[in-house]
Amino acid sequence: MLSRLGAEFLAVGRISDRYFIRRCVTKITTNDGIKSPKPEYTSKRYSVKRGDFSCLEDRDIVFFKHLLDKNRVLTDPFDLEKYNVDWLKTVRGKSACVLKPRTTKEVSEIMRYCNEKKLAVVPQGGNTGLVGGSVPVFDEIVLSTELMTRFRISENNPAVVIAQAGCVLEKLDTALNQHNLMVPLDLGAKGSCHIGGNVSTNAGGVRVLRYRNLHGSVLGLEAVLADGTIFNGLSTNLKDNSGYDLRHLFIGSEGTLGVVTRVAILCSLRPKSVTTCLLAVPDFESLLKVFVVAKQRLGEIMSACEFMDSDSVACAKRNLGIEPPIQSRLYALLETHGMDSNHDEEKVDGFINQVMKEGLITDGILTSEPSKMKKLWEIRERLAEALRKEGYTYKYDVSLPFASFYKIVEVMRKRLPKTVITCCGYGHLGDNNLHFNVTTKEFDPTVLTRIEPFLYEYTKRCFGSISAEHGIGFKKRNYLYYSKNPAFVHMMAETKRTLDPNGILNPYKVLPDFEA
Amino acid sequence: MALRVLIGCKRVIDYAVRVRVKPDKTGVVTDGVKHSMNPFDEIAVEEAVRMREKKIASEVIAISCGPAQSQETIRTALAMGADKGIHVEIPNADMSVFQPIHVAKILAAVAKKEKIDLIIVGKQAIDDDANQTAQMTAALLDWPQATFASKIEKAGDDLAVTREIDGGLEDVKVKIPAVISADLRLNEPRYATLPNIMKAKKKPVQKLSPKDLGVDISSRIKVISVEDPPTRQAGIKVDDVDSLVAKLKEKALI
Numbered sequence: 001m002l003s004r005l006g007a008e009f010l011a012v013g014r015i016s017d018r019y020f021i022r023r024c025v026t027k028i029t030t031n032d033g034i035k036s037p038k039p040e041y042t043s044k045r046y047s048v049k050r051g052d053f054s055c056l057e058d059r060d061i062v063f064f065k066h067l068l069d070k071n072r073v074l075t076d077p078f079d080l081e082k083y084n085v086d087w088l089k090t091v092r093g094k095s096a097c098v099l100k101p102r103t104t105k106e107v108s109e110i111m112r113y114c115n116e117k118k119l120a121v122v123p124q125g126g127n128t129g130l131v132g133g134s135v136p137v138f139d140e141i142v143l144s145t146e147l148m149t150r151f152r153i154s155e156n157n158p159a160v161v162i163a164q165a166g167c168v169l170e171k172l173d174t175a176l177n178q179h180n181l182m183v184p185l186d187l188g189a190k191g192s193c194h195i196g197g198n199v200s201t202n203a204g205g206v207r208v209l210r211y212r213n214l215h216g217s218v219l220g221l222e223a224v225l226a227d228g229t230i231f232n233g234l235s236t237n238l239k240d241n242s243g244y245d246l247r248h249l250f251i252g253s254e255g256t257l258g259v260v261t262r263v264a265i266l267c268s269l270r271p272k273s274v275t276t277c278l279l280a281v282p283d284f285e286s287l288l289k290v291f292v293v294a295k296q297r298l299g300e301i302m303s304a305c306e307f308m309d310s311d312s313v314a315c316a317k318r319n320l321g322i323e324p325p326i327q328s329r330l331y332a333l334l335e336t337h338g339m340d341s342n343h344d345e346e347k348v349d350g351f352i353n354q355v356m357k358e359g360l361i362t363d364g365i366l367t368s369e370p371s372k373m374k375k376l377w378e379i380r381e382r383l384a385e386a387l388r389k390e391g392y393t394y395k396y397d398v399s400l401p402f403a404s405f406y407k408i409v410e411v412m413r414k415r416l417p418k419t420v421i422t423c424c425g426y427g428h429l430g431d432n433n434l435h436f437n438v439t440t441k442e443f444d445p446t447v448l449t450r451i452e453p454f455l456y457e458y459t460k461r462c463f464g465s466i467s468a469e470h471g472i473g474f475k476k477r478n479y480l481y482y483s484k485n486p487a488f489v490h491m492m493a494e495t496k497r498t499l500d501p502n503g504i505l506n507p508y509k510v511l512p513d514f515e516a
Numbered sequence: 517m518a519l520r521v522l523i524g525c526k527r528v529i530d531y532a533v534r535v536r537v538k539p540d541k542t543g544v545v546t547d548g549v550k551h552s553m554n555p556f557d558e559i560a561v562e563e564a565v566r567m568r569e570k571k572i573a574s575e576v577i578a579i580s581c582g583p584a585q586s587q588e589t590i591r592t593a594l595a596m597g598a599d600k601g602i603h604v605e606i607p608n609a610d611m612s613v614f615q616p617i618h619v620a621k622i623l624a625a626v627a628k629k630e631k632i633d634l635i636i637v638g639k640q641a642i643d644d645d646a647n648q649t650a651q652m653t654a655a656l657l658d659w660p661q662a663t664f665a666s667k668i669e670k671a672g673d674d675l676a677v678t679r680e681i682d683g684g685l686e687d688v689k690v691k692i693p694a695v696i697s698a699d700l701r702l703n704e705p706r707y708a709t710l711p712n713i714m715k716a717k718k719k720p721v722q723k724l725s726p727k728d729l730g731v732d733i734s735s736r737i738k739v740i741s742v743e744d745p746p747t748r749q750a751g752i753k754v755d756d757v758d759s760l761v762a763k764l765k766e767k768a769l770i
Contacts, residue, residue, distance in 0.1 A: 177534075272548060277710075325707040352710060364710035369552035370532035372707070 038081075040443070042091040042137045042474065050138045051507050053120040056096055060117065064099055067109055072147065074098040083142045086135045087128050087189075088393055090443070091474060093136030095122070100147045104222060104230060104261040110143060111259065111505075112228025120504045123255040125197025126168065128189035130384070130395055133254045133473025134197065137508045143259060145196045153179060154264065156236045160219060162264045165196020181267040184211040188381040196260045202252030204469030206380075209430040210303040210337065214251050217266045223250050223258035226500035236264050249495070254471050255506040257499045271303075271337035273344045276373040279355070280328030280363040284406040290332050290360050291429060297351035301344055303337040305430030309409070312383050312424040312437070319389040324379055326363045332429065333380050341368070383426055383435075390421045390439040394451055399432050399465035408458055409436060415450050433468040456482040472510045480512050517670060518574035519692065521564045522627055523598065524619065524637035524649065525580045526554040527589040531642055541741045543612050553589045555705075556638025558596075560698040562705040563668060564636055565597035572670055573634070575599050579626060581619055583608040587721060594716035595708030601721035602626060606733065613735035616644075618726070620652035625729035627657060632693065634675075639664055639697040650697035660690040663697040 042048065064073045074080060075097055084093045101107045114121050120140040127134050136142060145166035154160035159181060163172060170190040173183045185198065187205035197203075199221060202214050211217065220235030233247045250258050281287045287307060294302055308331045317323040324331060338344040348366070355361050367373055387393045400408065409425035416423055420438055427435035436455070440447055456466050460482040467476055467483070480489055493511055496503070529535055529544070530552040536545045553561075567573035578593035579602040580586040590601035604622055606614050627635055640647035654661035662668075662677035669676045671689055679686045680699050690696075708716070726733045754760045764770045 279710075326709065352714075356710065356714075361710075365707045366710060366713055367707070368550070370530040370550045371552065371555075374532050 039085060039089050039092045042093060042132070042135075045091075045443075046474075048137055048508055048513070051120065051503065052118075053140075053504065053507070054118045056119065056139060056141065060113075060119065061097065063113060064097070064110070067113075068099060068101060068106060072100040072102075074100070080142075083124060083127065083144065084135055086130075086132050088130060088132075088388060088395065090392065091132035091135055091137075093122075094139050095136040095142050096139055098142040098144055100144050102147045104224060107143065107224045107259055107261055108228045108230050110228075111224050111226060114141065114504055115227045115502055118502055118504060120507050121259075122506050123196075123200070123259045125165065125194030125200070126189065126192040128193045129197070129201065129473060130397070130470045131467070131473030131475045133201070133471055133475075133506070133509050137474060140507065145194050145261075148196070148261065151175070154236045157238075157266075159267050159269075160236045160264055161267055162234065162236070162262060163195050164262055165194055165199075165260050167195045169193050169195055169198060176267060177270065180270050182270045183265065184217040184268055185214065188384060195263060195265070199251055199263050200253065200255050200260050201471045202469070204428065204431070204433070206304045206306060206335075206428065208428065208469075209305055211268060214265075215248055218247060218251055218263055219266050220264040221247050221250060221260055222262040223260045225258045226502065226505045230261075231258060234262055234264055238266065249499075252471070254473060254510050256496060256510050257505070259505070269339075271339065273336070273338045273341035273368070274303075274370075274373065275336045275344060275348050275366065275368045276376050277332075277334050277348070277352070277364055277366040278324060278326065278376050279332040279334070279361045280326045281330045281332055281361055282328070284330060286360045287330050287332055287406075287429070288402055289358070290355055293354050293358070293360070294334055294351060297354060298334070298336055298347050301336040301338040301347055302334065302430075304333070304335040306333040306380055306427065307331060307429040308333070308380060308383065308426040309406075309424055311422055312387075312426045313379065315390065315422045315424060315439075316379055316383055316386040319386040320382055322379055322382065324376070325365055328362060332361075333376065335373075380426070384437075387422060387424075387437050387439050391441040392439065392443045394438040394440075394448060395470075396434075396436040396451070396455055397427075397468050397470040398434050398436065398455070398459050399468040400434055400459065400462055401432065401464065404458070404462045404464075405432065405434055408434070408455070411458075412436065412438070412451065412455070415454070417447065417450070419444060420447060428468075431468070432464075453479065453482070459483070474509055477508070477510055478512050480510075517572050517673070517692075519567070519572060519633040520631060521567065521573045521576045521634045521636060522623065522630065522632040523557070523560050523564050523576060523578045523593065524623060524635070525557040525561065525578050525589050525593050526619075526638070526641045527551050527580060527582045527586045528554045528641055528643045531555060537742055537744050541743055542739065543742050551585065551589075553592050554638050554641045554643075556640060556642075556698055556700070558592075558638075558705040559700070559702050560636040560638050561593045561596050561598060562703045563698060565706075566703065567668075568597065568599075577602060577630060577632070579604065579623070581614070581622055582606055583611065590721055591716055592708060594719045594721075595713045596706060597712065598719075600719055602724060603721055604724050604726060604729070606726070610733065610735070612739055613737055614733060615735075615737065616646045616648035617652055617736070618731065618733045619649050620656055621731045622726060622729055623649070623653045624656040625731055626724075627653075627693075629729070634693060635659075635695045637695075637697050639699050647697075650695050654695040657693070657695070659693050659695050661695045661697075662688050662690045664699040665696050666699050666701040668696060668702070 083098050121143050122136045122140045123143045124134050125145050148164035148166035151163035151167050185205045186207045220233050222234045223231045413423045422439045425436050427433050456479050465483050530550045533550050564576040576598045578598040580589045581604040637650050664680045665677045666680045667678035674689045
């Protein structure tokens with residue numbers, strides 16, 4: 001919506017004044033500026049020291065504009081905003097340049113140049129990461145994959161899709177639908193995340209229970225190393241034990257060992273029969289029993305087993321106006337995928353009858369209608385969005401044994417001050433993966449100290465993981481030792497030094513400060 | 517007031533599914549595609565069940581005309597609270613030419629047979645957008661009709677219905693027996709919960725054929741072709757006003 005002032009300018013101004021007008025108008029009426037203030041600069045809020053990298057100069061911009069074209073090199077501060085701030089609006093960098101290559105060759109030329117000039121680079125996909133790993137900390141150049149959107153079905157294997165890193169997950173899935181295929185992963189960010197980013201972070205999601213993670217489904221990939229070398233590990237073989245399986249280095253290394261440019265992913269046939277059930281469970285003990293019965297009764301057709309607590313659901317109702325049709329202290333959200341609806345219905349009926357008979361649930365919804373299933377999943381998928389609306393989210397993603405799984409949420413609730421708006425737990429029950437979240441209106445360092453390192457120490461004592469699927473990024477780099485021993489981290493650092501001697505790829509991420 | 521209510525439920529392609537035209541252009545792909553109850557019919561079922569809960573209705577009967585899979589649609593209605601179901605089986609092959617006029621004749625015949633006091637159907641189906649069944653049924657039975665209902669209340673021995681019309685809202689009073697068609701804002705349908713889904717499996721569903729009701733469903737229309745809407749053409753950008761004027765002249769628009 002233009003303010004009257006802006007409208008007047010536009011009426012009088014010409015094309016050459018467009019920039020000036022845009023700047024004026026944004027200062028007056030930016031949606032974002034009014035609703036949610038920009039976060040503090042990361043370099044200010046956290047004590048980080050800028051690495052020994054070169055600073056961007058005009059001649060570098062000239063080179064990039066010559067290599068790509070002037071439309072694919074962004075330098076206007078207004079355009080750079082969205083690349084500098086993460087989705088959670090908790091970290092903010094000061095990048096002065098965003099590059100948008102279209103091909104692997106262009107990525108290679110960019111990296112070769114940056115390595116020579118010692119310019120730091122942050123690879124960025126859909127910028128939906130939750131640990132501040134996808135945005136600059138200082139003035140690193142952002143290398144965006146958003147124009148690398150081509151994909152095709154492999155000639156060698158009709159179930160394999162070869163995609164450039166910038167393909168949006170949901171778009172890829174919709175296109176594969178026509179071939180009766182589906183991508184093996186599904187997460188709330190699917191409308192924005194890029195497959196290259198998914199692979200670089202070994203993204204998990206709600207279907208890991210059934211379709212396993214990307215280490216299993218990525219058959220091969222192509223990446224560009226820090227010095228511009230193109231690592232061509234693109235393969236469509238289902239089995240290949242010829243040599244070190246180097247693709248696994250790049251899967252999950254969060255853009256610190258190479259820029260993933262293309263991936264070959266094994267897709268599954270789209271299931272003919274899908275059922276979703278939302279169950280009202282009175283307590284965590286019953287929830288665990290429901291999961292056991294589900295494994296026994298649904299077995300191989302179970303494709304997702306999620307849980308939510310009443311606090312997360314209340315947050316969704318408060319901030320998004322969506323709520324489940326049944327009330328409960330805890331909810332289980334289960335999904336089945338199969339090829340025969342009669343067979344699946346029998347299994348689901350058996351499961352439901354047993355959990356009802358054993359008094360494990362107080363109520364439930366069961367449906368196979370796509371429109372209804374979408375609505376049930378919406379509550380679970382939009383929880384992160386609902387939490388974000390409350391102000392600042394302290395977001396944690398841990399792997400814990402069931403004995404300590406929900407207990408930690410109750411323990412934390414007692415530890416936290418009254419200024420906290422929501423303290424809740426939800427996540428991938430079937431993978432022992434808890435998403436623990438706390439919100440306050442604005443960032444409050446005292447709340448942070450009540451959570452960290454207590455939560456990480458708790459996780460370490462249980463031999464869990466401080467980051468089940470979100471990765472380390474910027475936010476968790478100094479807590480790596482809670483899940484990995486020093487020798488392990490040392491070997492990580494050695495690998496980094498070998499593949500990126502100048503340390504220009506996504507610096508300040510993954511490795512702890514003193515080791516990098 | 518203890519009305520016997522008949523609800524018309526149509527099995528349609530689920531609204532979240534992307535509809536695809538068959539390559540031979542004879543229709544849309546329905547094989548293996550997820551179907552569910554027409555959303556407006558769900559609203560009708562919800563209203564009838566609420567009337568039964570308020571003791572305005574004494575029995576709610578859900579009827580669906582379609583292939584064997586229409587039984588699932590009836591089961592959904594039963595799980596929402598309908599008391600019993602009637603399935604009028606129409607062979608799959610005839611579905612493309614099975615029209616609202618046939619449905620209206622069937623509903624009228626069943627209404628007479630089951631001594632129905634109130635028929636509620638959705639205002640239109642999301643696959644054909646016909647918006648004809650309620651009106652035709654009322655005409656065949658010579659009953660009053662209140663279409664696009666957004667509120668239904670008891671008013672003595674009659675029903676007071678608020679209708680959504682172009683100018684706003686219209687209040688009418690209809691005598692029983694009557695036909696009502698449900699509009700979007702009438703209510704928000706409940707989800708069928710597990711205890712009710714289980715109970716629904718035991719509720720009776722009667723199977724009838726159009727012949728049993730003395731209805732002739734031979735087709736009165738022929739589908740010539742079904743095509744996608746034309747794809748939208750990309751626009752073009754011009755650099756200045758002069759080029760714009762030149763382009764407009766070129767396209768004979770000015």
